[in-house]
Amino acid sequence: MDSYSPAEVTARTGFTIDTLRYYERIGLLRDVHRTTGGRRRFTEDDLRFLHLLRCLRDTEMPIAEMLRYVELLREGDDTQAERLAVLQDHETRVAEQIDRLRGHQEHIRTKIALYGAALEQPVPEPAEDLARV
Amino acid sequence: MDSYSPAEVTARTGFTIDTLRYYERIGLLRDVHRTTGGRRRFTEDDLRFLHLLRCLRDTEMPIAEMLRYVELLREGDDTQAERLAVLQDHETRVAEQIDRLRGHQEHIRTKIALYGAALEQPVPEPAEDLARV
DNA sequence: GCTTGACCTGGAGCGCGCTCCAGGTGGGAG
């Protein structure tokens, strides 16, 4: 079968089993198959969807927005434009986030360079200045 | 005077006054000056330090690690190497973070492109597939 | 001198996103 136990899914997606159950509880995962005994079986599609969730979570999309996305999915094909908009808005935020991070990275590197200089010739650079950049 | 009221600092750093008080409470800000009446007055150095804090927070440094950094600062000049190490470790994480974000951004863009294609010629691309990337 | 609004303190509360727990069940290995 191309179906996966919770343990296999945790291995492949990095979500803990508790997180998978949580996502199902709040409606982020829907219609997860069960064995007759009630154990979850995840499909290939579930896995793909979980990879998308991981991508969105790792880029700081709030769960509420992911919920909105799955709600749109559930409503069918005529919500495609809205889903696209959700993703585009998010992509914009991710791009901004990357830019901001790069700026901050620059700042940190500057500070690192100052420390490097101070450690090489310790006397002339008053250490107090290091708190000032 | 080159000293600033809480309101001026919130305007210049983006921290709320509650956050400033919180940072002082937990020891992240130390020795903030007061007027005789007990109101805070922030110095130029405080501002510079707050900008560093903002940079570290925005790049996801946990507060516990920023506390370690200020503790090292407090301990004096012979902790410079350790402070440098803290910053270098962090810079590495920031770089990784940027790389990961770029990967995820690529994924999102791919998905956006799929939606774009589906919306332009709606028939041949089954909408269900959109959940699969 | 009075008003008014920014500011003070200590402490409680909150929102997010999980994470853990108790107590019980399913099902493959030996």
Place this chain on the structure above:
DNA sequence: CTCCCACCTGGAGCGCGCTCCAGGTCAAGC
């Protein structure tokens, strides 16, 4: 058949980083 471990449910708890509140004080402007 038995064992044992992965899995189940509902619900409580947690860690982080603030954020808000009550009840009071300071000080600039009129």
